[in-house]
Amino acid sequence: MKFISILLSFLPILLFGFNQTNYQKLSMLLWENPSINNLEKEPAQLKKLIIELESKSDNNQVLKLRLAILYNSSSLLGDTGNAEKAYKILLDIKNKEKFSEEIEMVILVYLGSSRSLMARDSYNPVSKMSYVKEATAYLDDAVSKYGKDIFLPRYVRGTVFSGLPDMFKKKSTAESDLKYIISEYESKKIIPSNLASEAYFNLGNIHKSNKKTDDAIRAWKKCISLNPNSKTAEKAKKNINKYGE
Numbered sequence: 001m002k003f004i005s006i007l008l009s010f011l012p013i014l015l016f017g018f019n020q021t022n023y024q025k026l027s028m029l030l031w032e033n034p035s036i037n038n039l040e041k042e043p044a045q046l047k048k049l050i051i052e053l054e055s056k057s058d059n060n061q062v063l064k065l066r067l068a069i070l071y072n073s074s075s076l077l078g079d080t081g082n083a084e085k086a087y088k089i090l091l092d093i094k095n096k097e098k099f100s101e102e103i104e105m106v107i108l109v110y111l112g113s114s115r116s117l118m119a120r121d122s123y124n125p126v127s128k129m130s131y132v133k134e135a136t137a138y139l140d141d142a143v144s145k146y147g148k149d150i151f152l153p154r155y156v157r158g159t160v161f162s163g164l165p166d167m168f169k170k171k172s173t174a175e176s177d178l179k180y181i182i183s184e185y186e187s188k189k190i191i192p193s194n195l196a197s198e199a200y201f202n203l204g205n206i207h208k209s210n211k212k213t214d215d216a217i218r219a220w221k222k223c224i225s226l227n228p229n230s231k232t233a234e235k236a237k238k239n240i241n242k243y244g245e
Helices: 002-015 020-031 043-054 061-076 082-096 101-121 125-146 152-162 171-188 193-209 213-226 231-243
Strands: none
Touching (some): 020 061, 020 101, 061 082, 061 101, 101 125, 152 171, 152 193, 171 193, 193 213, 193 231, 213 231
16 A cells, blocks of 8 residues: 555656656656566566556556556566557557656557567567557657657667567667667666666677677677676577577
């Protein structure tokens, strides 16, 4: 109950304009109580959090956003169907409720992420193409509006675009976004190291697709050094063994 009362006490603060202070408060509510940044190691805990929120989120905008983010995280770990649940919650908030610019940024980012995961899971080629098109539009909109204020839109766009087939011609945008994230991490240290590790991994994959194997290996090594016990680091090690050393 204490967590819910904290959410409710902060909600009025989040209704007026985009600024860094309000975003940091929203960020703490959405991602840090408890932290969901490392739940790839604790899928059982992720499922528990989802079940708890499913019964509490009906009338609270921030709780609904948090549930959508948890569904998205679950989908990233392979739980098919949860991306669509995330997408429906986010679209419902977007279409029906009044929200602040901080919340709009989160909605756009996760609409793009969840739609891209729906494309990943769909067996229908027409649906895949449609979902990717929608995902890229949401993410481009998020970066256009908020990419100069906060790193999250460019991080998610870079991650999503780096995994798209070459036919969508998004690799150069992904590379630019990922290099921006890495630069921000190296210079300011405000980006969590686990996210920087992911950025290095995806940048390495882009380098490999561009036949820059040495650059790819350097990026994968950096990925491993920043978050050595992650599943992404395991994939980076396999790539290094396969393509280089």
